[in-house]
Amino acid sequence: MEQRKVTINPQNNLLQLEEPIYRLVDVDEPNTFRNLFPYDEVPKIAFNDRIVPHNFPKEIFITDTTFRDGQQSRAPYTTEQIVTLYEYLHRLGGPKGIIRQCEFFLYSKKDRDAVYKCLEKGYKYPEVTSWIRASKKDFELVKEIGLKETGILVSCSDYHIFYKMKMTRKEAMDHYLNVVRECLDTGVIPRCHLEDITRSDIHGFVIPFCYELMRLSKEYNMPVKIRACDTMGYGVNYPGAVIPRSVQGIIYGLTAHAGVPSEWLEWHGHNDFYKAVVNSTTAWLYGAAAVNCSLFGIGERTGNTPLEAMVFEYAQLKGTLDGMDTTVITEIAEYYEKEIGYKIPSRTPFVGRDFNVTRAGIHADGLLKNEEIYNIFDTEKFLKRPPRVAISNTSGLAGIAHWINSYYRLNEDKALDKNHPLVAKVKDWVDKEYDEGRVTVITDEELVDVVSKVKEELGIDTW
Template identity: 80%
Template sequence: MENRKVYLDKHSNLLQLEEHMYPLVDVEKPNVFRNLFRYDEIPKIAFNDRIVPHSMPDEIWITDTTFRDGQQSRAPYSPEQIVKIYEYFHRLGGPKGKIRQCEFFLYSKKDRDAVYQCMEKGYEFPEITSWIRASKKDFELVKEIGMKETGILVSCSDYHIFYKLKMTRRECMEHYLSVVRECLETGVSPRCHLEDITRSDIYGFVIPFCLELMKLKEEYQIPVKVRVCDTMGYGVNYPGAVIPRSIPGIIYGIRVHAGVPSELIEFHGHNDFYKAVSNSSTAWLYGASGVNCSLFGIGERTGNTPLEAMVFEYAQLRGTLDNMDTAVITELAEYYEKEIGYTVPSRTPFVGRNFNVTRAGIHADGLLKNEEIYNVFDTDKFLNRPPLVAVSNTSGLAGIAHWINTYFHLPEGKQVDKNTEMVAMVKAWVDKEYEEGRMTVLTDEELLEVIEAARKRLGCELM
């Protein structure tokens, strides 16, 4: 105790006592946390009520894996599509580069062609990075293209170390460190992807490994990043939950006990248990500067943290968008639908066709009086998506009036309301449709035809 260093923590402004060193714990049998992860039972979330403090970094940002993890779960993008999406990311991230990096595969000629074309754009942000397995053969690809940084797969749970790699922890660590050292020898900054960290022995393998990485960082004077990969989505953000499932506990341990600075910590979440967004926000709150995302959450199995979600999480946590251009999100959704042939599920927040569409008549009435009542924020301002009302048997006069005003972009003074005769005529037709047994929402084309007939009958114009 007497020989442990006392230092001032720059975030809390409190004196801290240097923690004990954490040596590698080499074990003969794998620790697979069978008390938490019995395969024939639903995983358990246990608590020990050990709380770690918030430590939001001075600067936080988003990185993207659309062209890597996102591309593992769908048909490959063409080089032209990759370049176009990359241009969208550049615009979305704004002048401050809040979309900090994009990572790419390098294995096919098509992937490499896309990388070269994106490099030719000359953008500072998003920075172009790659991803490889921890093999010297893969590293040749990185050197050939001239990447400044590459991700390296360094699986860290005993599930992977013992069952997949067939190694001991010490053999595995030495193998990983040899690849990282080779990366550093040529001046390339490694980003170590700590795969399956939420089933790993945090203080028996992860922290000792990260301590060795920080030694290499000091030796070569080149940044060494760590990506905290919640590969199976087991992470939770509940205060007092035990590691390895506790995201606050993992981020705290890597930052404080392994000495990895916030700007070198990044979180990569999966959505198997619906927790990708909350875990990513939690990683920011407890000391990770970066969160790694995929556009629309497209990724392995249930997907990754949706990039568009973290844009709005950033704004909520920081009180500003820092000049991110959120209207680009809508352009991206339209591009995916029209050019790529991918339709975002209709109720997906911010991007789905129906994310700000209301069907209930009582809600439509409130929306007509004041859209703040039933719209999350000014979606027209931030996403070029004004709130809409779908017309059905529950829409009522107010819903039909709102649909007409919104669809035709009627200005003040020209807008209809539930007392307008045309609205009553349309409602009479709608009521008749459902009285005759209709079960579906009315289409825009049907409504336009009925409105046009009513307009002609009344001899009026809508504009």
């Protein structure tokens, strides 16, 4: 049996065994983990109760794929739209560049024009990077534009290696390493996108491959970055879950066994099982410095991790926004709706029209007394979106009073309470609407019209 060294871990001062070196397991038949992924059944989540330690990096950050993965599920953005959104991301990320990078396609003239125009801005953050397939032809595009870093597709599950690429594991590894070496030869930092990592053989392919990538990094004295791609959204964050579905197990394997530094490690999640946000947060907690996101989660199939969600996850984990300007999120949402024509679902957290709107009368009564009771945080401060109520047959006097105060921005001594005669008359009108059979919510436009008429009736000239 192999005798491994016993060393001191400088982070926790505990003795630990030297991590084993995993060798490539070149198999004749693909390992598709049919015990976990029986295609004619719902995928299974299994446990072995092996727990890995938290390993929260000193610095965490966000990267963006709006212009790459985000364009694969919608009509392509125009060059002007890409440049405008890039400027928004620069402002949102703040002076510390918490939104660290944006990745771009290079295949169309429109995309290349957008890259050139974004580079002309001269912003340090987000850094402009690209995405290519593992081919020399694609790499020529990167060299032509002169980018400092590019993502490279390196599919890592046997589903892709055997069924899509028609290769063996060794053939795939050799092919990938050759492309990465060529990238390093020209001084471009490679970012290896390990596609479908949550259905891959972690110990038999992924760790041996990443170990070789780290050896190349030392040989060239250049970073070789790793993006762990949960392409199908199979990742889970449950303690003790087995790999390849365990997010923390994957991150631990890459850092502890393959030797990937946290600052070179990134998580790219999809939302097929509603876990994109929590899996991205888990990746941060267990050692990945970066999480890859797209605006509003727009991306392949069910989408990517929403960038705006991770902005607020960052603030909750770090206790600070570190200079990020979250009010830009509202500006981006308005730009999508008005200029791009994308309709954001009304209840989408942080950006939907109704994300902080209540319809229940008892909630409205609480908001009227103290908005902290039913608002997640000061949404006026962080998103320029004060809490509001929607008026229906359940809103009551308190709901109507809150709507008036919010819509007309009546603060402090100008605010109306629920006993004000104007509030009572508006409620009479609302009650009559529903008594006559109405079933829909009262619109803001209708309420503005009614309030104007009641003000005139009561002789109220100003607030």
